[in-house]
Amino acid sequence: MTPQSIRRFALELDGPEEAVYSSGEVVSGKVVLELRGELRLSELVVLGRGAATAHWLENRSPGVNTAYSDYTSKVIYFRKKQRLIRDNGELTTLPAGRHEYPFSFQLPEETLVTSFEGKHGSIRYWVKVKLHRPWCTVRKIKKEFTVIEPIDINTPSLLAPQAGTKEKIARAWYRNFGQVSITAKIDRKGYTPGEVIPVFAEFDNSTSRSVVPKACITQTQTFIARGTMKQKQSVVATLSGDVVGARRRETWHGRAIKIPPVGPSILQCRIIKVEYMLRVCVDVPGTSKLCLELPLVMGTIPLHPFGSRTSSVSSHYSLNMEWLRMAIPEQPEPPPEYSSIVTEEEAIQNSPAARQEEDLSGVLERSFMAYVQEFRFRPPPVYSEVDPNPQPFNMRPRCMTC
Template sequence: MTHVEVKSLDVILENEQRDGYCSGEVVSGHISLKLSETTTVKTIKILLKGNTQVSWVHKRSRFSEERKCLLLSKTLVATTDTRDLIFDSGTYEIPFDLQLPQSSLVSSFSGKNGCVYYMMQAVLKRPFHESQCVNRELRIVCHIDVSVPTLISPVSQTCKKMIGCWIFTSGPISLTASIERQGYCNGESIPIYALIENRSCCLVVPKAVIYQIQTYTAKGKTKSIKQLVASARGNPVASDTTSRWNGNPLKIPPVSPSILNSDILRLEYLLAGRPNCPERLLNSRRVTHLALREIADLYSYCSDTRCQKSRSATSSGDWYQWSWHEQSFFCEHELAIPHIYPSRHT
């Protein structure tokens, strides 16, 4: 059925420039309704819906899951038993406000095989007409207090690996790396302190990288995607020499907040130190890297005054939390130090 009487129906937020909302905050604005002629209205509602979806195909089988993150509803206009609501032609602004729950919400995200999205929906119901709806996306950012001791304390890790195999070993390469704290802002630079000792016969080129790790879970299966988001390279370290990084900066680019509170979609960040050996100096086509993997979580926003002071050199309000869980050494790609999470500036 057509809606000739309704020229437009829109959801307008009070602060259109705002980048996102956190748990416990109020989302306010108004529904804009333009009518071309007199119209009878049954109800006008505002809804806020949140969903997490993952989906991918593997060997002709599709794996998909969906979770509801949020559902809020509020009736703004409603008829009574004795009287219809008559709206004359013209423009109407119907205010609304929705209180977000205090519990932790999953941050908005869009990835290759999944997404977390929140949608504001205005619903207009009229007698003898189909319901008319309009949607607009709303960004949600997970709120976290990063003033806890584990997030403002420094972290240091060391690993060592022999180059070669069996009787053809040429000596170890060791890497000790540390960061000053485990909470960082979007756009901030992470000062990296490192000692690289090269006792092998190879030239070593140290490199620091930040990876984004997307993990999707559906029907008992898991799919992971690792993407490079930032990197910094150091000077080559010759055989039987050492080199130091004295606060060498690695800038955090604009990235999505970490997601650790969903059972089907996980978003983490990995800060890795990689002492690379150029392939042409090895007797094998396989390049050996040192790797010590650590996990940390980058969270969105901090209101604690101590955190504000510690980031006074930056203008962003987006916080990264680094939460460490030690794992065993492995020799594949990189020496990992932490993970990342960004957010928004309110």
């Protein structure tokens, strides 16, 4: 047996090339061995792994003798091991040709964490194959796969509106320019990439200078190791408003800011978190800006088209329904009989024989709304240059002063 006996050593996962998994699903595939000649091996093992790792270095003593502190932490989410060829104390001989060894393992039922790649850490899932041969180095193949844990934004906590107010006194060199305030609101907390967030805000500029309102969506990556935290913040979308003059007020009636293709929020990992925020700010010349932050959660399951649109709408609707339940009894009383409230003479006078006959056939064949709609969409009368109802010449004009 020589190392050149192996023509091809490959790991193939079932399904499409960019397959995505979630907790509880089965990852399956096969190990392919194509041999030119006979091959003797002791063991063939498949390993499944999932782990979150945070790592970074920090300067302790900058200068010539620079020293670094190493911050590292790791969380294991699952470990699976499957022996395709066992080591029973004797070598296994494979003849020349193609050999396939299928494998499969189930991901844990408990919630996993979405795959992630960051500057100071990562969350990765992979399958590794090890081929053990006598008197040879172990040959390894590793293939990563993606795990995305679903985040359904159709939950009460993520459908709740987010609102806030913030104000500050603008000062520069001990000089007071006045007060600036921001009031902002969004319909809900949970969104999915590609959606548009309508921003409702009011900017009250009581200063003697013009200010510029802005809004942006930020992503904050937090890495935790050895009790120390490292953060990386980036802006993923921006929105700029018009200049608000001195002692003026500006209102946004649903200014749209679109969410770009970004990864979902990661909130369940102990050492890595990915959070999003909508920041509504005001730039005041000569002093620090005023910012109001509204939390966001990037989900994977979009808003149901026929579900609750927003918690504010649903709560308002439910409030109205509660009021109706209190005001209207469940079983209304039937109306009184006609004969009990009308005298015999009135009944004879109002009878069909006493009234002028009318042809009402077909009136009740259609619903009342049909007649309402017919009247609503009736075209206007035809315009004519000739007055169809001319005024007689012998009629005296009305005196306006009388």
